[in-house]
């Protein structure tokens with residue numbers, strides 16, 4: 330456990346609940362790894378701090394070893410020992426914190442969804458800062474993510490900066506404002522925060538229920554930089570309809586709040602090298618894509634009679650946010666339009682899962698429809714490669730990764746104009762968009778008629794103008810969705826914030 334070397338770039342430490350591929354539930358995990366790697370490539374020193382979950386993909390960690398130190402951290406009026414592990418994930422140094430707490434916080438076979446998540450992650454946030462303090466680290470930026478580590482922001486300014494961990498600016502990224510982690514105000518005291526000071530309207534008090542505290546609000550109020558994952562979503566959450574109760578807070582702090590579109594890991598998502606695929610292919614060799622489509626049809630028992638029948642894909646968590654009623658509608662409408670539909674998705678919501686099981690059953694031997702109701706990484710790659718189009722009719726979508734991955738695999742997105750979809754999918758027929766940026770089919774209203782319109786235009790173009798379709802596919806495959814430009818944007822925000830701090834601290 331050593332303090333950090335001096336070097337020309339910035340020293341950035343991410344404190345997060347997820348990191349792909351070791352501990353991933355959703356997009357947050359991809360961002361921590363993708364942004365971290367891109368910043369490291371740009372010459373910055375990047376480190377990650379994660380809980381040491383029992384259910385991690387341990388085979389993704391290189392050189393995992395326990396350090397010869399014990400970090401003691403405060404919780405519920407006592408000090409608890411934490412074992413500190415270190416290893417390398419995707420080339421990034423990662424610290425894993427293993428608390429010796431009788432509640433076995435990260436020994437549950439589960440990353441989230443426990444009754445005491447507020448305790449688990451407020452404990453972790455404090456232990457992570459304690460690690461940085463005791464190791465004598467002097468980061469320029471501490472970057473925390475979502476409600477689980479938003480506690481870092483108030484903990485840093487109220488407790489750790491006074492203790493001497495005071496080199497850093499705090500950046501907080503909210504990946505989805507739907508999840509705010511509110512809890513009865515008294516629970517905040519467990520990690521040592523002052524409930525009376527913080528349960529106030531201008532600090533952490535929930536804007537709707539006044540005897541509850543809201544960690545995301547705390548992240549917004551107490552951080553120097555606040556980001557979310559697309560420019561359009563950043564606008565939407567500043568409205569009463571989109572802000573999930575936090576719009577007034579975000580408007581008050583609007584000067585430090587910005588939306589930056591996520592990138593994707595273009596090495597992991599690369600049809601030219603993807604070993605999950607039947608055949609690898611590039612934009613200049615689309616025969617390979619056709620072979621993947623044929624292989625998928627065989628694999629799923631779909632009809633191969635008509636090579637030119639469009640294949641629509643949908644890869645998603647089946648939750649209300651994703652527009653499940655519109656997904657269901659799109660299945661039936663695709664059939665009427667003479668297309669094929671493959672859905673890969675699973676639902677944590679029992680009645681939605683049951684409903685889709687019913688549809689899956691109805692079509693189990695059908696020539697043109699297949700529903701696969703599970704999470705399957707390998708199959709997802711094959712579907713991106715096999716499909717001609719991917720439908721994403723989200724009600725709201727902070728960023729969305731599936732439209733970006735789809736385009737990289739030459740599957741044309743049909744997407745609702747919301748959040749990050751609105752910042753990355755541009756309608757082929759929209760005259761207000763320069764021709765070279767048009768890359769898919771969009772619709773505005775979250776209703777069946779609007780889905781029909783976009784779907785019909787896509788199927789018609791596919792069937793009636795194969796040449797133009799091929800150009801569209803090639804154009805989509807050549808768009809740069811790497812982390813490069815997003816990482817440059819974060820770098821600029823970090824650097825400005827650090828420079829401002831240094832300027833104010835000058836004697």
Ligand code: ADP
Nearest residue numbers: 355356645646673674703704705709729730731
């Ligand atoms: P969210 O984070 O809201 O689920 P995103 O579009 O940001 O949505 O990210 C979804 C990611 O999860 C994509 O990488 C997608 O390929 C993957 N995914 C979603 N559902 C499945 C599934 N059933 N099987 C495999 N991968 C899935």
